[in-house]
Each structure stands twice: as structure tokens, then as C-alpha cells.
Amino acid sequence: MLIYQRSLGGRQFDYVAVAEYVARLNKVLGPGNWNYEVLKCHVQPEYKDSVIAHVRVTATIDGDTSSKEQYGGAKIKMMKSGGVMDLGNDFKTAVSDAFKKACQGLGIALHLARSEEALTLDAEESYPVPQEQWEVFVGNFRGLDDEKKDLFRKWFSSQGLGEKPHRGMEADGFQKAQVEVIRLSFGAEEVPEEELPEETY
Incomplete structure (x- = not known):
């Protein structure tokens, strides 16, 4: 043992x-x-x-x-x-x-x-998501209006991440949820990955 x-x-x-x-x-x-x-x-x-x-x-x-x-x-x-x-x-x-x-x-x-x-x-x-990050996420979500909250819920459901976000979820999924909440809070448009411009060096 x-x-x-x-x-x-x-x-x-x-x-x-x-x-x-x-x-x-x-x-x-x-x-x-x-x-x-x-x-x-x-x-x-x-x-x-x-x-x-x-x-x-x-x-x-x-x-x-x-x-x-x-x-x-x-x-x-x-x-x-x-x-x-x-x-x-x-x-x-x-x-x-x-x-x-x-x-x-x-x-x-x-x-x-x-x-x-x-x-x-x-x-x-048992919590993959640190408390400080979780509280920031919750604060950002609560700052959304009702329409954007509904958009987030639909997006979250479409990602197969579970019923709703929680501190026990996988870190990768939580990071995606963080980005989506921030995107909605700023009213940014989601650009599909295939439409992103190629990087040049």
C-alpha cells in the first residue's frame, strides 16, 4: 500500500x-x-x-x-x-x-x-480546478445577461462536457469554458478553426 x-x-x-x-x-x-x-x-x-x-x-x-x-x-x-x-x-x-x-x-x-x-x-x-480560477469564472458568468447565459449553456451542452460546469471537471474542459464566457462577455464572434489565417514566419 x-x-x-x-x-x-x-x-x-x-x-x-x-x-x-x-x-x-x-x-x-x-x-x-x-x-x-x-x-x-x-x-x-x-x-x-x-x-x-x-x-x-x-x-x-x-x-x-x-x-x-x-x-x-x-x-x-x-x-x-x-x-x-x-x-x-x-x-x-x-x-x-x-x-x-x-x-x-x-x-x-x-x-x-x-x-x-x-x-x-x-x-x-479531487478538484482539478483551483478555487481562485473557479470564482473568477463564476463571477464572469454572472456578469452575462440572460441571453448570453443561455448561449453559453447551449455551447457547453454541445461540447459534451456534462450538464453544467463544476470544479471537479477536467482542466481542459474548464479552460474552454473560461474562454467561451470571456468571448461572450466581450461580444466577440467565434471564428471556426479552418477559417483562421495561416501563421507566417
Whole structure:
């Protein structure tokens, strides 16, 4: 199992990615001898700024079945404007945290205590788009009038990039979306690539 060491907030700490837990389970038990269930995943009603997940991991070893249940959590990330950044990704982070804890209950990576810094790192690494760039993009989009927003939505749908932009999208797709929003904001015309003049040197 690969143990990564990263620096965050001036401190060094170890963590194991979810994929390493899955690989370990597959190697030791076999893909058909374990499974996990998300029993519940919801926004914590008392505070409304955290997601709580309840996960069960079940493993079959030599015909004997053992299950471990654990809870995990994640802070809901907000934009400076006050809107929620990507609630789906926060749910994913909470489920990942609960899954890892349940695996540790089965003896996998038991020596690594899950710290708040490690959880934060997992969440940040799942976002290919940096927060600062995302907030600039959102600000530019909100500056468009309704007609141009509709034009952007139609363009985005035609590109096969998903339902709508989000911080978890691929960086290349996000860069295209950035360019399109800027083009619309300045009222520039889109020139097909085949009509661009050839460069001369």
C-alpha cells in the first residue's frame, strides 16, 4: 500500500488515497469478496455546514463474513460570494472518509490516524480546478445577461462536457469554458478553426 507524505499548513503528514484501500481489498480478498454500502449521507441539520456519511464495509474471509460500520464527515466548501461550491464533491469526501475508517476497522492502514489536514487534502485533490480560477469564472458568468447565459449553456451542452460546469471537471474542459464566457462577455464572434489565417514566419 502506497503511503503518501504531503505538506499542508507547514506540517508533514501521511495519508493513503481511497484507491489504495480498494487495491488492497482486491489483492487480499479478491474483487468478489468484499463490498461497501452507503447507509446514509446527509447534510448535518444542526449546523448545515457539514456532510455526514454512514458507510458499511463487508468482507468475506475463508467463508466467514465480517462487517464494519463507520461515520465520516466533510465541511461544505463555500465560495466567497456565499454560494455552495460543489455539494456533490463534499458528499463524496464524506463517504471516502467513512469508507477509510471502516477499512481501518478491518485492519487496513490501521496505523494511520485520519487527521483533519488529510481530509482537507483529499477534498482539494479531487478538484482539478483551483478555487481562485473557479470564482473568477463564476463571477464572469454572472456578469452575462440572460441571453448570453443561455448561449453559453447551449455551447457547453454541445461540447459534451456534462450538464453544467463544476470544479471537479477536467482542466481542459474548464479552460474552454473560461474562454467561451470571456468571448461572450466581450461580444466577440467565434471564428471556426479552418477559417483562421495561416501563421507566417
